[in-house]
Amino acid sequence: MFSKRRDAQVQAQNRLADLDGKMAAIGRSQAVIEFDLDGVIVDANPNLLTTMGYTLEEIRGAHHRLFMDPVEAASPDYAAFWRDLNAGRFLAAKFRRLAKGGREVWLQASYNPVFGADGRPAKVVKLAIDITAHEQEAARREALRIEAEQAQTVLVEALAGALGRLSAGDLTARIDAAVQGDHVRVRDDYNAAVESLRQTLGQALGAIAALRGGAGEISSASDDLSRRTEQQAASLEETAAALDQITATVKRSADGARQASTAAAGARTEADRSAEVVRQAVAAMDGIKRSSAQIGDIIGVIDEIAFQTNLLALNAGVEAARAGEAGRGFAVVASEVRALAQRSAEAAKEIKTLITTSGQEVAQGVRLVNETGAALAAIAVKVAEMDALVSEIAASAQEQATGLGQVNSAVNQMDQVTQQNAAMVEQTTAAALSLKTETDQLARLVERFETGEVQPRVHDLSASAPIPLARERARIRAFAGGGAATAASQDWEAF
Template structure:
């Protein structure tokens, strides 16, 4: 199997294991979210049923209050009692209708549906009794036992429904906890199995790579470096029965190179003899090339200067590019800081709106709380023993007061958050200003570098002129050297024969000309 396929397979396995872990986590979160939704619904149903129970007691208190005001002859009190009975009765009926609309269990929904008509009769009876008390106090007093009997019946049936709702809520929470535990367990199993499988795959791939190389990668790299440096006497150690690894192929290559170099060395003497003949003819050529050498020296000097100038220009261009990139990065960073600043200001604005809404709610609740607290204190004092039902109203008042306190705490938290975000916005504005300053400085540096590039270009012009003059002199010397080419031809023929022999010896090396 090819190394590329092995590594690709390892990558695919890692991706599949990651997908398995992610899919398991997604399934667990989805299950947990569904159970949490059911738990929230069950909690809301419990709260709704409890609120209905409070309206149940409050309506009875309104009836007692109306009858008390009849005996006291307080017309305003009787009107208020009638109004409260209307409010509490309608609220009681609304709560049971809200329960009917919730996705409860079949048996529990059946109980709620059976309880709804009883609540409607109870609410209607309480409202009718308070209204009758305004005109016929004795008749209303005579209807009180029947009303209380209906109250008792409703209390029993309502307790059954509330207990059923609370039991369903408890069961829902237990199922959610069990689903969470199962999800974590499955995720842990998948991660452990996946990790073990990945370790096995890594071990297999590592063993395959070692078998392919035949040695540690560092050992192979050092050996190749020594062969590159010409150390053909190196000892290549290969494991027994290893004839297919990179190390085994390298050992064979070193042996062939050693034999080839020995053959080339034997033929080097013949090449040296032929080279002496070429040396005699080249003596005269050397004299004539002195002038050419001088010209070349001047050319080299000019080229060196030109090379330095070009190099300097290249460095400046690279520096200009880096500075431009830096300026671009700084500008981008400044844009990001401005965007963050705008987002922070928007958050502060939204928080301010929330604060205004919450303050409005608290004002309304506080106002109602003060009125209800005052009425509760006065009426409880007047009712005496008969005001026991009215204590429920007082409890509702205290509940409203507690909600007001909670809203006040939320206001304090939002105000603190707004102050912190304002501080962050100021800091980000300072950072934006500093970033813009960096942009200006970077642009100034780019301008200086461009000026240096322009000056270097002028120096290049002068250097090129000098090179042109030197090339002319070299051409003149080349014409004089043409006569010497014939004298070196005979010696070159002998040298060519020896070169052919060397070429056949070196032909043992097979080079890939396509690369």
């Protein structure tokens, strides 16, 4: 039993220590003050004392209305405020309070009733943060905003009146109201804009007459230019048609030259092939000549063999005669061998004679084939020269066809551009007529503005001094009138 009581005491002490720690943490960051239920100050931490400028001895025992504006403290709302706290209701808001010396202080605060053991409110603890600087800055900005709105209202009213007069054509409408700050720039910019517009319209009144006269002359010159451009377009169209025919003719010539070049190249190829065949024939004839010589050598050997055989047969016959009856058969054989050797020798002589004759004919054939090869080589050289010349002719014809094609394209493009220029000139003529009409209408519109100066009317300006564009008008008039050729060329370049 004693142990349980001790544990309960320890837990209570721990809770109190924890509560004290939390209150200390709150007190380090916020202003804390305690009241009894009647609003009498019981205690306050250093943060609150520093914020309000009092010491604890100066405020302890004093009532909460010490920090209040007297008028607010006497109001029914203040009495209701303490009744709600006594009823245990929590209150949090921004509050305006008075520090020592009547200095204004703004607090973001909460009034927290603290309940006793019987569950009824026993005291009130106030937690607060000083937001005076923020609130005063907000109040300053609000005052500046109100002041700016008032100044803007003055400017808007003055600007509305001036714009009303301006919309009615009065260019002397100015803003003379007294304004401040950035509104001075708005007033000055408006007055400067109106003044610039007044001067511009004044100059426009003087320039519209010149514009009207120039528009009339431009219209006349544009009409004449349109006729001349149409004639030029027709001439270019005829030139383009003629160039088309020339281009087609040159193209056909180029095609024929290409075909001739192809035929010459074929002839050169055939000549080269014939020369090659002749070279092969010469080589074959040389082979035959060498073979004939070799056969002649072989026939010589055969003739030599026949001679030796004949000699041996003669010797054998002599020996057979010496042998008498015993050598008779051998003598017959020797006689036959001798006869065969003689026939072989005679045949070899005949073959040698034929081979010699064949060799001479082969040599003559080789000479003739060599002469044919030389002639074909000369023909091949001439054909190569012809091929080169025809190739150059074909290349030149192709270049001419290409060049004429480019010229034809350029002329066709010039024809299209000239046609377009003709259409544009017609549009320019129509635009010039429209410009003259619009200039008259512009003159009537501008005359309704009041610039505060005496301006001659537009219809009276036609008899005034020469306009600044007189020289350019004279050039256009000389071109449109078709003067001398040189003058017309100079005027056209200048135009």
